[in-house]
Amino acid sequence: MNNSIKVDVDIGLDILGTKVEYRTGSYNYKFIPSIYIVIEDKLAKSVIETLWDRNESVSAKYIFSGSWMNQVSCLYGFFTYGMELQDSFSIPSFGIVAVNDGDIPEKSTNKRIDSAIKGNFPTDKQKLIKDKISKSVISFNLEINDESIKALPEYNHKRWFEEITLKSIKNRHQEETFCFLRDEREIETMLEVIEFSKSLPNEEFPLTNDKGKLDYHLYYTALKAYRPKNTDHKMNSIHWYVLSAIKEYNLSKWQFYTNDVKQAILKLCDENKDAFISSSFNFE
Structure with missing residues (x-):
């Protein structure tokens, strides 16, 4: 026994x-x-x-x-x-x-x-x-499962990241004492990175693979190469930066x-x- x-x-x-x-x-x-x-x-x-x-x-x-x-x-x-x-x-x-x-x-x-x-x-x-x-x-x-899009996970991450607004960030900071972004400078930087993300693909970062096809596998590579006005050490781990932002400031999409x-x-x-x-x- x-x-x-x-x-x-x-x-x-x-x-x-x-x-x-x-x-x-x-x-x-x-x-x-x-x-x-x-x-x-x-x-x-x-x-x-x-x-x-x-x-x-x-x-x-x-x-x-x-x-x-x-x-x-x-x-x-x-x-x-x-x-x-x-x-x-x-x-x-x-x-x-x-x-x-x-x-x-x-x-x-x-x-x-x-x-x-x-x-x-x-x-x-x-x-x-x-x-x-x-x-x-x-x-x-x-959320978006269009088989014609190359690298669907990255594409969905891009969309969810770009849905984050100053309002959603401030609302979250009112709810929690500990948040991913600590001050106005980091908030400003993230909003700048989000605007850059919205511009992709662009002339500098066309996100095309060696066959000339649009490929969102290159999305994180472009984000990592971007240099915002104020640097943020969190961006050294760009996957974690974007995913943590979605988790913190676009919670419903993260949970889904x-x-x-x-x-x-x-x-x-x-x-x-x-x-x-x-x-x-x-x-x-």
């Missing part, structure tokens, strides 16, 4: 995982490994890292898949090996989720999942793995974009923690 009582308090966070207090007769702790997040690129990582508020912390490792089509393959290998570890060594399967950028139609994702396991007679374990994959693929939500992913990751963290706390296996 397991008499352990979970005490839901983190006592440490590092790049490997979390130490969590629990009681089993005497005060003790267990090491909870990080969850894994499969993403397409560094921009997706920036979005996920911007999700967390000051009172939130998530210990995660990232697997870069490149194309979204590789994500299902990553999950298949991960779950296959995880089930072998669980059967052979009683190690719980590590928590994992794959996040696509939001520009992939659901039918395309389902087709890719269906093709993950070939053959007319899949085993029970393969059927279980396929079900796990289906439950582990999530997506950001994009990210909330499904945020809730899925938090749920996975809880499941991962519970699995390792209740397991007889301990890394230390």
Whole structure:
């Protein structure tokens, strides 16, 4: 009989995982490994890292898949090996989720999942793995999903960033004592950057790729090259700068974009923690 009582308090966070207090007769702790997040690129990582508020912390490792089509393959290998570890060594399967950028139609994702396991007679374990994959693929939500636009996530970021106004900034500062922008100088700089963003594409930054096609993958490159009248060190990390601005001053669009992913990751963290706390296996 397991008499352990979970005490839901983190006592440490590092790049490997979390130490969590629990009681089993005497005060003790267990090491909870990080969850894994499969993403397409560094921009997706920036979005996920911007999700967390000051009172939130998530210990995660990232697997870069490149194309979204590789994500299902990553999950298949991960779950296959995880089930072998669980059967052979009683190690719980590590928590994992794959996040696509939001520009992939659901039918395309389902087709890719269906093709993950070939053959007319899949085993029970393969059927279980396929079900796990289906439950582990999530997506950001994009407001504009026009397939003719190259780099839809960046295009949506551009639109949401440009919706920020002086009024929305001041309204937010009246609600919160701690905000992304600290003073009038930083507000002036952001409004200047927003006006520059509205001018894109322009003669200096046409946002065209080597085939001469309009490509919003170049949007952040143009923003990083821009020099406003007053410099702001926050712009050294341009992805974080734009995403944090949207989160702070265009909250409804930010929540629409990210909330499904945020809730899925938090749920996975809880499941991962519970699995390792209740397991007889301990890394230390």
